[in-house]
Amino acid sequence: MTGGVEGRVVVSRTDFTLDVDVDVQPGEVVAVLGPNGAGKSTLLRTVCGLTPLTLGALSLGGVVVDDPARDVLVPSSRRGVGMVFQEYRLFPHLSVLDNVAFGPRSSGRSRARSRDDAVAWIERLRLTALVDRKPHELSGGQSQRVALARALASSPTALLLDEPTAALDASTRLDIRADLRDHLRQFAGPTLLVTHDALDALVLADRVVVLENGSVTQSGRALEIARRPATQYVAKMLGLNLIRGRAHDGDVAIEGGGTLHVTDRALAGNVLVAVRPSAIALHTTQPEGSARNVWPGVVDGVEPLGDRVRLTVTGAPTVLVDVTAGAVADLHVAPGDAVWLSAKATEIEVYPG
Amino acid sequence: MTRRDRSLTAPPWPVALPAALALLFLGLPILALLVKAPWDRLWSILTSTTSLQALRLSLETATAATLVAFVVGVPLAWLLARAQFPGRRLARALVTVPLVLPPVVGGIALLLAFGRRGLVGQYLDSCCGIALPFTTPGVVVAEAFVAMPFLVITVEGALRGLDTRFEDAAATLGASRLGVFRRVTLPLILPSLAAGGVLTFARALGEFGATITFAGNLPGVTQTLPLAVYVGLEGDPSEAVALSLVLLAVSVLVLVALRDKWLRTGAAS
Numbered sequence: 001m002t003g004g005v006e007g008r009v010v011v012s013r014t015d016f017t018l019d020v021d022v023d024v025q026p027g028e029v030v031a032v033l034g035p036n037g038a039g040k041s042t043l044l045r046t047v048c049g050l051t052p053l054t055l056g057a058l059s060l061g062g063v064v065v066d067d068p069a070r071d072v073l074v075p076s077s078r079r080g081v082g083m084v085f086q087e088y089r090l091f092p093h094l095s096v097l098d099n100v101a102f103g104p105r106s107s108g109r110s111r112a113r114s115r116d117d118a119v120a121w122i123e124r125l126r127l128t129a130l131v132d133r134k135p136h137e138l139s140g141g142q143s144q145r146v147a148l149a150r151a152l153a154s155s156p157t158a159l160l161l162d163e164p165t166a167a168l169d170a171s172t173r174l175d176i177r178a179d180l181r182d183h184l185r186q187f188a189g190p191t192l193l194v195t196h197d198a199l200d201a202l203v204l205a206d207r208v209v210v211l212e213n214g215s216v217t218q219s220g221r222a223l224e225i226a227r228r229p230a231t232q233y234v235a236k237m238l239g240l241n242l243i244r245g246r247a248h249d250g251d252v253a254i255e256g257g258g259t260l261h262v263t264d265r266a267l268a269g270n271v272l273v274a275v276r277p278s279a280i281a282l283h284t285t286q287p288e289g290s291a292r293n294v295w296p297g298v299v300d301g302v303e304p305l306g307d308r309v310r311l312t313v314t315g316a317p318t319v320l321v322d323v324t325a326g327a328v329a330d331l332h333v334a335p336g337d338a339v340w341l342s343a344k345a346t347e348i349e350v351y352p353g
Numbered sequence: 354m355t356r357r358d359r360s361l362t363a364p365p366w367p368v369a370l371p372a373a374l375a376l377l378f379l380g381l382p383i384l385a386l387l388v389k390a391p392w393d394r395l396w397s398i399l400t401s402t403t404s405l406q407a408l409r410l411s412l413e414t415a416t417a418a419t420l421v422a423f424v425v426g427v428p429l430a431w432l433l434a435r436a437q438f439p440g441r442r443l444a445r446a447l448v449t450v451p452l453v454l455p456p457v458v459g460g461i462a463l464l465l466a467f468g469r470r471g472l473v474g475q476y477l478d479s480c481c482g483i484a485l486p487f488t489t490p491g492v493v494v495a496e497a498f499v500a501m502p503f504l505v506i507t508v509e510g511a512l513r514g515l516d517t518r519f520e521d522a523a524a525t526l527g528a529s530r531l532g533v534f535r536r537v538t539l540p541l542i543l544p545s546l547a548a549g550g551v552l553t554f555a556r557a558l559g560e561f562g563a564t565i566t567f568a569g570n571l572p573g574v575t576q577t578l579p580l581a582v583y584v585g586l587e588g589d590p591s592e593a594v595a596l597s598l599v600l601l602a603v604s605v606l607v608l609v610a611l612r613d614k615w616l617r618t619g620a621a622s
Contacts, residue, residue, distance in 0.1 A: 048525045076524035077532075089522040093540040102536070106527035154526050 003062035004028065004190035005158050009046050010055035011039070018042050018214040022058070024158070024190035031205030031222075032194040035233060039214045040194035041086075044160050047192065048083045049076035061157040061189075077106070082156030086163040088147040090135035096146050097122065097131040103154025121149040125183065140168045141176045148183060159184070161193035165200055177203055198237040202226055210234055228274060228351045235274065241319045243273040244353065252350060258316030260343075261292045262350045272353030277310060277322040279347035283340040284331050293343045299335050302328070313341060383601070390598055391591040398595040406573045407581035408599065414489065414577060415557035418496035419504075422553050426504045427546070431534070433505070434512035445509075452502045459498055460566025467494065467567075491568035492575050496557035503556055507549030511542040548611055555607040559600060 004025040011018040018039035024030045034040050045051035046058065046066065057067040060081065065074040082103075090099050101118035105111065122128055125145045135143060144164065151159060164180060165173050181204050184191050194211075195201055201208045202222045210218040210231065218230035229235040235242030245254040250265035252273055260273060281287070287294060297315025304310075309328045311321045321341065323331075333339060364372070391398065398404060432438070433445055451459055467474040467485045477483040485491040519541060523533045539546070561579040568575040570584065578596055585593035 050521050050524070076521070077527050077529055079525075080527070081525060083522070083525040085518070085522060087518075089518050091519060091523070091537060091540075093543075102523065102528070103526040105536075106523075106529075106532060150526065 003059065005047060005058070005060055005192055007058035007066075008056035009043055009058060010053060011042050011046060011051060012054040016214060019056075020209075020211065020214075020216055022047070022192070024192050026189050028207065029184050029191040029193065029205045030207045030209060031201035032192065032209045032211050033196070033198060033201040033234070033237075034194070034211035035196055038211045040196070040211055041162055043211070044083070044162050044192070044194055047158070048081045048160055049074065049079045080154070080157045082151030082154055082159045084144070084147045084151050084159070084161045084164060086166055088135075088143045088167070090138075090143060090146055090150070092135050094134075095131065096127060096133050096135075096138070099135070099146060100149045100153050102150060107154065118149075118153055121153040125149045125152075139172075141172050144168065144176060144180070148180070152187070156189065158189050159187050159191045161191070163195055163197075163200075164193055164204070165195070165197060180204060198226075198234070227349060228272070230272065230353055239277060239320075241273075241275045241277060241280075241317075243275070243317045243319075245271055245273060247271040247350065254317045256316065256318075258295060260317070260348060261345050262348050263345050264350055267350060267352065270353060271350050274349040274351075275319065275343060275347065277320040278308070279343055280319055280321045281342045282311065282313075282321055282323050282327065282331065282333070283342065284333070284337075286340050287342050289342075292345050293348070294340060295342075296338065296340055299333050299337045299339055302333070302335060313339060315341065386594065386597060386601060390594050394591060395595050395598070398592050399599065401592075403572060403581060404592070404596060407576055407578045407596070410489070410492070410573070410576065411558055411578040414492045414496055415554050415560075417493045418500055418557040419550055419554045421493065421497045422501040422504045423546075423550065426501045426553075427508055430505045430508035430512060431538075434509045448502050448505050450502075451499050452506075456499055456560065456562030456564075457566050460495060460563035463495060463498060463563060463567040467491075486567055487569040487571065487575060489568075489574055492564055492577060495563040495567045496560045499560050499563050500553045500556035503552040504549040507545050507552060508542065511545030511549075512538070515541055551607055551610050555603065558603055 004023070006023050007021075009018065009020045009022055016039070020039070020043060022043070032040050032043060042051055046053055047060070049065065052073055053066045053068050055068060057069070058065055060079060063074075064070075064072050065079055066072060091102065094102070097115060097118055100121055101111075101114040104114035104117040109117065119131075122131055125148060127142070127145055127149060130138065130142060130146070135146070138146065144167075165177055168176055177200065184204060193200070193204060205222055208219065208222050208225045209216055210225065210233070212231060212233055218225060218234065225234060226238055229238060229240060229242055232242055243252075243254055243260070245252040245260070246269060247262070247264075247267045249268075250262055252260045252262055252271060254260060254273075262273070286296075295315055295317075297313040297318070299311055300314045301312035302309060303312075304325070305322065307325065308322045309325055311323065311333065313319055313321055319341065399408075429448070433441065433448070454462075464471060464486060466472050467477065469475065469478050469484055469486065474485065477485070485494055515538065519537050520533050523537045528536060559579055560577070561583070564575065564577060565580055565583075570576050570580050576584070578600060582593045582596045582600070585596060
């Protein structure tokens with residue numbers, strides 16, 4: 001394997017421009033995380049050859065496959081890219097075996113040889129019991145594994161996945177995600193996946209690229225992004241409070257009023273502050289104690305969230321606060337109530353932004 | 354449904370009466386055909402040389418016309434549905450012409466094109482000694498001209514309605530454009546191919562006007578079943594009725610074959 005998915009992808013439409021630098025090396029899994037309409041699927045379509053570039057250039061395994069300036073455009077069928085579509089797109093008229101054998105057969109192998117190849121992948125992905133089934137007889141998780149087997153059986157130079165868990169029901173998503181991670185780890189080539197699910201990105205990928213409105217707003221290691229989100233979109237998806245301000249000598253003056261004390265005294269200038277909703281404490285009277293950050297607010301929204309309750313509290317700053325259901329009952333908080341909030345400086349992540 | 358419920362959904366008589374008349378009008382002739390059929394002599398009429406000849410010729414020519422329609426009509430349908438080329442609208446209009454053209458006019462047009470002194474026919478005659486009018490291949494030409502649009506339009510509609518996502522998926526797996534067409538597109542439109550084929554065959558089997566105009570009415574050579582019915586009416590009417598029963602039976606079979614495709618979707622929507 002020489003070279004991964006590399007290049008600059010620009011696709012211009014009348015009301016939208018996608019402009020992204022892509023670099024996925026062999027053995028690496030990169031997730032493109034972004035909201036619907038950010039251009040994620042378009043990015044994948046350019047890589048697999050279903051949408052041509054407007055500008056830029058793209059190479060796969062060291063071979064230029066799309067370069068509008070030099071009039072190069074290699075069709076999908078000769079790119080050798082394995083694509084797992086969001087809705088899987090298993091051929092409805094073919095059995096699991098023949099779906100998986102489709103790629104080898106297209107590369108010119110005999111029917112028997114193709115089926116042997118397919119069987120090997122079917123065994124590897126633990127689908128042996130399903131070989132004779134038609135796609136409509138499969139569950140979501142089974143369909144996904146068949147789609148993955150089909151993509152891998154064509155011996156791709158790169159693997160692409162479009163929203164790999166979006167079509168699964170919530171109860172099976174966790175198991176299938178973990179299973180998928182193991183399979184992606186075993187693939188030697190570059191893997192590029194797009195998703196609007198932060199957990200997909202964090203669990204499956206080594207590196208995450210956040211795509212919003214056609215351009216990259218943040219990229220880095222998954223853990224780094226989870227800890228220090230750069231945009232409200234990512235923070236919201238991770239369930240974090242993200243506050244913008246200016247730091248000076250351990251104090252952050254918040255845009256829109258208020259001050260937070262942080263442990264990092266060296267940081268100066270524009271910063272972002274990330275606080276987990278569960279790291280903020282709720283009080284009905286002004287608290288006295290060790291927390292250095294204390295500010296008043298008004299409860300604006302109350303929303304159940306699993307075994308907790310998420311409150312939106314307007315103040316300086318306005319934040320999301322997670323408390324236990326029991327605490328809500330004890331404190332008798334309801335929308336419109338005046339409350340006090342406190343947060344320890346050590347629970348506040350602050351970084352340049 | 355109780356009587357009370359029925360009183361809510363029962364149609365008013367100005368609707369019910371003409372509707373019943375329409376049904377009667379459509380059903381009565383079929384009933385008459387069945388009632389007046391010479392059931393006692395049916396077998397002997399149908400196994401007579403003339404009948405068997407006409408029946409066999411009809412089946413052979415209609416099958417050949419359907420095959421011709423498949424070989425050139427399916428690629429045409431693909432072109433109309435998927436390709437961008439100048440004059441595509443004109444091409445589509447051209448396909449529908451035989452549907453609305455009186456078949457006898459079609460026959461005359463075929464004569465002017467493929468007749469011995471026709472636009473193309475004169476060269477076919479002088480260079481290769483091929484003459485289509487008044488021959489069995491001429492019957493196939495007349496039937497294909499009239500019936501092929503049914504296949505083209507059915508298949509084109511299916512290709513238009515087909516989700517191209519499966520074809521995209523096949524392309525990413527390395528299938529060439531022809532490979533995608535053969536291994537994904539055709540299997541996915543199989544029901545429409547079958548429906549279009551059945552319609553085409555049925556239309557070819559019943560072809561009368563274009564056939565008699567272009568190919569004539571020679572027993573054993575160009576006299577198909579509908580032509581034999583027409584001739585029979587002047588000689589032995591009960592023979593005409595017996596042969597009509599055969600054509601009616603084929604029509605019923607076609608309806609049965611297409612019931613999922615046309616009737617049920619109509620009822621469901």
